[in-house]
Amino acid sequence: MIDWSGYVGLMLQGALVTIELTLMGSALALFMAFVAGLGRLSRFFAVRALATAYIEFFRGTSIFVQLFWAYFVLPFLGIELTPLQAGVLALGLNVGAYGAEVVRGAVQSIGKEQYEACVALNLGRWQGMRHVILPQAFLLMLPTFGNNAIELLKATSIVSLISLADLTFQAQVVRAQTGNTLVPFSTILIGYFALALVISWGVRSLERRLARGIDGVRV
């Protein structure tokens, strides 16, 4: 019989790295989603073109390729990244590109009368966006952002391939040391599923909270 107690700590460390990556990646993705999503709606052609290029590039190439590029090719160009930095960068930029389309779609779906009301109240473009359009659009973005966050969580498993000690990596370590495959891999499958449930639960309750004041206005 194998004594599993020693490996629990290892798995928890891995889970911590996975959570850390998911949080930091999501933060970068959220930032990029708004920058690129609003960039696509800009008045200036150059900004629109730049945002479109970013979105098409990161959605068009595989996240796997982006991660390997960040980790193996950037050092030759003089940018040395730790596995964690490369992981956060690739995950954040990739999921941010998907999120940008969500931001654009949500902002565009806000009715024309809301923009006209902004003009009528003499709000500037930025003021109208900040106080009128985005609070309504954000509610529409939330469910899809939740799905994107779960996609990001699942994508973190690939950082194990650039030797970052996340949940999947630790499962491989346990497998190598005990020779048992079923137990570590079943455990991490359940672990990932539990984390995904936490994200979808969190997004749902956030959605309810934000909808409180705004619902009566929208309908």
Place this chain on the structure above:
Amino acid sequence: MEWDWNFVREIMPTLIEGVKITILATILGSALAAVVGLAIALLRRSSNRLVSRPVGFFAEFIRGTPLLVQLYFIFYILPDFGILLPPLLAGVIGLGLHYGTYTAEVYRAGIDNVPRGQWEAAKACNLDARQTWMHIILPQAIPPMIPALANYFIAMFKETPLLSAITVLELMNQAKSVANSYYRYIEPMTLVGAFFLVISLFSVVLLRWLERRFGRVGE
């Protein structure tokens, strides 16, 4: 480090070998995902709760866990039970199962979009369940789903580099092996990225055409 065109010419044949496997895995995986998705969608509609509930949970579980871990599971754990799969077959099964849970949602939306009157008309014509599905519901439900299905197949294509983790010699694995043996990462990794970008941009054109041809549903 400089970009070296001679090196590019030298490694091209190896990469093209990899491209073939990548495309083969995508086609086989898509075919499997199309079948698995339909099966899941139909089983989830079953009136017997002992069938619909477990299938629903199974689909949610697969969707909430990373493909990489599922691939490890299939490749390393099934042999413990006496099922030894070649890497490519294990990879295709993993891709097919994982994306089958996504395509199941597309089928569900497509089937729900068939008007009630069609079901009632089928009953009025005294068709049995099999005839209703084969001759009335599916022929109307499937064409509008095609763009959404194609969208997932493109997404699957971008995930095929994960198969390199279970030793399938697809594009990413070939690129990694040439990169490791010559210790030159810039060309192989960039070429892999360029390859994915080109195929993705083409597939976007194809997708737009499919959307015009068949309309869209389940977005």
